[in-house]
Amino acid sequence: MSLSDLQQKSGAELVVADRRYYYYSLPEIEPLIGPIDRLPKSLKILLENLLRHLDTQSVQPDDIHAMAAWLKTGHVDREIAYHPARVLMQDFTGVPAIVDLAAMRAAVAELGGEVSQVNPLSPVDLVIDHSVTVDQSGHEEAFKQNVFLEMARNEERYSFLRWGQQAFHRLRVVPPGTGICHQVNLEYLGQTVWSEQQGSRLVIYPDTVVGTDSHTTMINGLGILGWGVGGIEAEAAMLGQPISMLIPDVVGLKLTGHLRSGITATDLVLTVTEMLREYGVxxxxxxxxxxxxxxxxxxxxxxxxxxxPEYGATCGFFPVDEVTLQYLRLTGRSDEQIALVEAYTKAQGMWRYPDDEPVFSSRLELDMSTVEASLAGPKRPQDRVKLSQVPHVFAQFCHQTECLSSSEIPLNHQNVQNGAVVIAAITSCTNTSNPSVMMAAGLLAKKAYEKGIKTKPWVKTSLAPGSKVVTEYLNAAGLSLYLNYLGFNLVGYGCTTCIGNSGALSEHVEQAIQSRQLTVAAVLSGNRNFEGRIHPLVKANWLASPPLVVAYALAGNMSIDLDHDPLGQDKSGNPVYLKDVWPSSTEIAEAVQKVTTTMFRQEYAQVFEGDASWQSIEVMKSPTYAWQEHSTYIRHPPYFKGMSITPDPITDIKKARILAILGDSVTTDHISPAGNIKQNSSAGHYLQAQGVDIKDFNSYGSRRGNHEVMMRGTFANIRIRNEMVPGIEGGMTRHIPSQHQMSIYDAAMLYEQEKVPLVVIAGKEYGSGSSRDWAAKGPRLLGIRAVIAESFERIHRSNLIGMGILPLEFLSGTDRLSLSLTGDEWIDIKGLSHLTPGQDISVILTYPDAQKKEIKTRCRIDTHNELLYFKNGGILHYVIRKILSGNP
Incomplete structure (x- = not known):
């Protein structure tokens, strides 16, 4: 079967609302490739993507056949080139991405190329949602004051983004104070079926997206295939490069039954997360x-x-059905768009019918009636705990952290004790997209008000919805008043606490924690609870539904069993239990009826305009950015310094030193924190040397446009543990052979002076968590050439390659412990001049006593495209060279 046969056969037309559309038909190619009707719907979207991009270069007819062959075994080993329709970014990852594009233009200009060639070829939406901090909370002016502080702190970053908006084609920026990028994507940007004028044809195809936030997968709920990639990979996708990937296995999770009364979607997702993480996806x-x-x-x-991302898959996909159309209708999509979605997905076999049984690589099943009320914690999102077991699990955690068991402490006075809930935050994209749990939180607050109970005084409460629509429907249901009564006043429309922008605790609470070395807790309705992420003084972090966040703010301590212990006392001194204030399913359903299409249309009518302060920001009009020498936010990164048009050959790594030896589940938060910058950290010293006051440090996330800060912040998480310095938390290491203990940054700079290459050794699931490009950029700038781990999380592995860092995986039975590594060893890595994807690579360890040991590791460069990026020193270097060759 030839390319022309496929192209000719696949062409089809669809008429919807008197408009004629052209599309690439999957049913039409079945006579050529065989039956594909029982392919998973997600793979049908990939197959259409390949069919539409057939060109014999990145996509070949054999790729189409491989997708059809997948049906026989549920697995096929083949690399494909995937072209997403669009790119989504948030500002923490978006600012460094635009910095990189600006630096690429500068590099192209320096090498004699045309800077306009560095331009997005796919639509890009950047939503500013990660920069608002909960500086103020618990009062009516909190939102106004937080927005003022956000604009004051970030004016330079926002000015830069406005420059990027006018300098680059097809880049739209959603201003701050609008909502979280995933919810804006779900409620407004996502179309489910995309349309584009191509010559005389109006071509339609599935809406697909990659995003620089790992929770881009939220859009899978709308039948849109999307997932998180590193900022580096997203930049390449913007510039027309395909995403290189292997045809994935697809795990089918069959959902039966329905949730019992009183059980929330949060309880369900925590159960699914535990189940799938344990299974391995x-x-x-x-x-x-x-x-x-x-x-x-x-x-x-x-x-x-x-x-x-918390259960570890690439995507968690829900096919299009009647529920999808109902939501598109509710959120104000046009009648024509809704009709198009239905007609196209049915024509392509992508519509979900009752009793569909696609072929899957493997299957699991969950009866939703078995789901129980749950939290996850105290430091990993996959660690689900039944509500009744929370006090026991927390007591165990206390024992491990050598704190006094909170069950031994009286809780009937105002002092902050072990187990105290010091942060209760309704925040993050996970739940604030969901009217049922938001209304449940408001109804619980109303019942608490009626009983006369309030939140404990040491709890910092906050409400940061995912979009302005949430405020509209809470107001319409008359519930905002009661949330405000309990201190859950609006603090901003953004990620806030979940990303670490929780702000300071009250002075007396911080003093109590530090002076008594208390183990205290945060309860948030988010998706991430890794140690050191939420607040530097909070060791135990729990994920919970919005109504449970309110309940724990009332209880005030994790040692309280909410199933059996009272939350407080009513006006008459009688105990009030959770069951007394928990809303019924009928009450929640009645409140949800208050959500209307008008709310969505009003709030998104002028979504790109912003308020007066946004519009008043001065914008420099120039195709290239004028870098400011003394800026502490936006700096010209050194990635392309001295770059040649032809890449240097890959050579073996000789006489490398180990910079850090890390354990299991080291997250991108550990590698590159997003939260507070400590005064006595390397980054803190740098900022003070630049004349920045401590109060103006802002966060690592907001400083991602400045490589000087981010290099110093690499491995600087306050909870990271480097086994080279046992018993010490924080980004410290030993310099070898001097044995001097110093920060990882200082050691890396010393090794750079000595011209010594570096490696990092790690355990399982290295790089789990957020899709954070600086977790690869930082190590690259520190001089790290390779990471040898027991296993890698998908996005981070890709990011390492995208920055020219070699990911190697220990073979089964070998790890840092079996090799007795202390960090005093030399490392030699051989055979790099003839790399192939997935090959075994020799690593030679030279111990301090001169003993040598050779081990085999697996190269985790998985595809030929990834190898091409690595050979060029990184994906952006590869793109620049393509542009200069006249083939962008």
């Missing part, structure tokens, strides 16, 4: 099917899809 697609889906609202589906 890294690098796989998960597709949900089964007749239980009819009992899940679109918001419930989006809640489950949002936490895909």
């Amino acid at each position: 890294v690098d796989k697609f998960v597709e949900f099917y089964g007749n239980g889906l009819v009992h899940l609202s679109l918001a419930d589906r989006a809640t489950i899809a949002n936490m895909t």
Whole structure:
């Protein structure tokens, strides 16, 4: 079968609302490639993508055949080139991405190329949502004051983004104070079926997206295939480069039954997360099917899809069905668009019918009636704990952290004790997309008000919805008043606490924690609870539904069993239990009816305009950016310094030193924190030397446009543990052979002076968590040439390659412990001049006593495209060279 046969046969037309559309038909090519009807819907979207991009270069007819062959075994080993329709970014990752594009223009100009060639070829939406901090909370002026502080702190970053908006084509910026990028994507940007004028044809195809936030997967709930990639990979996608990937295995999770009364979508997603993480779905697609889906609202589906990174999959996909159309209608999409979605997905076999049974690589099943009320914690999102077991699990955690068991401490006075809930935050994209749990939180607050109970005085409470629509429907239901009564006043429309922008605790609470070395807790309705992420003084972090966040703010301590112990006392001194204030399913359903299409249309009518302060920001009009020498936010990165048009050959790594030896589950938060910059850290010293006051440090996330800060912040998480310096937390290491203990940054700079290459050794799941490009950029700038780990999380592995760092995996039975590594060893890595994807690579360890040991590791460069990027020193270097060759 030739390319021309496929192209000719696949062309088809669809007429919807008197408009004629052209599309690439999957049913039409079945006579050429064989039956594909039982392919998972997610793979049908990939297949259409390949069919539409057939060109014999990046996509070949054999790729189409491989997708059809997948049906026979549920697995096929083939690399494909995937072209997403669009790119989504948030500002923490978006600013460094635009910095990179500006630096690429500068590099192209220096090498004699045309700077306009560095321009997005795909639509890009950047939503500013990660920069607002909970400086003020618990009062009516909190939102206004936080917005003022956000604009004051970030004016330079926002000016830069406005420059990028006018300098680059097809880049749209959603101003601050609008909502979280994933919810804006779900409620407004996502179309499910995309249309584009191509010559005389109006071509339609599935809406697909990659995003620079790992929770881009939330859009899977709307039948849109999307997932998180590193900022580096997203930049390449913007510039027309395909995403190189292996055809994935697809795990089918069949949902049956329905949730019992009193059980929330959050309880369901925590159960799914635990189940899939335990099963093992890294690098796989998960597709949900089964007749239980009819009992899940679109918001419930989006809640489950949002936490895909927490269960480790690439995507958590829900096919299009009647529920999808209902949501598109509710959120104000046009009648024509809704009709197009239905007609196209049915024509392509992408519509979900009752009793569909696609072929999957493997299958799991969950009866939703078995789901119980749960939290996850105290430091990993996959560690689900039944509500009744929380005090026991927390007591165990206390024992491990050598704190006094909170069960031994009286809780009836105002002092901050072990186990105290010091942060209760309704925040993050996971749940604030979901009217049922938001209304439940408001109804619980109302019942608490009626009983006369209030939040404990040591709890910092906050409400940061995912979009302005949430405020509209809470107001319409008359529930904002009661949330405000309990201190859950609006603090901003953004990520806030979940990303570490929780702000300071009250002075007396911080003093109590530090002076008594207390183990205290945060309860948030988010998706990430890694240690050191939420607040530097809070060791135990728990994920919970919004109503449970309110309940724990009332209880005030994690040692309280909410199933049996009272939250407080009513006006008459009688105990008030959780069951007394928990809303019924009928009450929640009645409140959800207050959500209207008008709310969505009003709030998104002028979504790109911003307020007066945004519009008043001065914008420099120039195709290239004028770098400011003394800026502490936006600096010209050195990635392309001295770059040649032809890449240097790859050579072996000789006489490398180990910079850090790390354990299991080291996250991108550990490698490159997003939260507070400590005064006595390397980054803090740098900022003070630049004349920045401590109060103006802002966060690592907001400083990602400045490589000087981010280099110093690499491995600087306050909870990271480097086994080279046992018993010490924080980014410290030993310099070898001097044995001097110093910060990882200082050691790296000393090794650079000595011209010594560096490696990092790690355990399982290295790089789990957020899709954070600086977790690869920082190590690159520190001189790290390779990371040798037991296993890698998908996005981070890709990011390392994208920055020219070699990911190597220990073979089974070998790890840092079996090799007795202390960090005093020399490392030699051989055979790099003839690299192939997945090959075994020799690593020679030379111990301090001169003994040598050779081990085999697996090269985790998985595809030929990844190898091409690595040979060029990184994906952006590869793109620049393509531009200069006249083939962007």
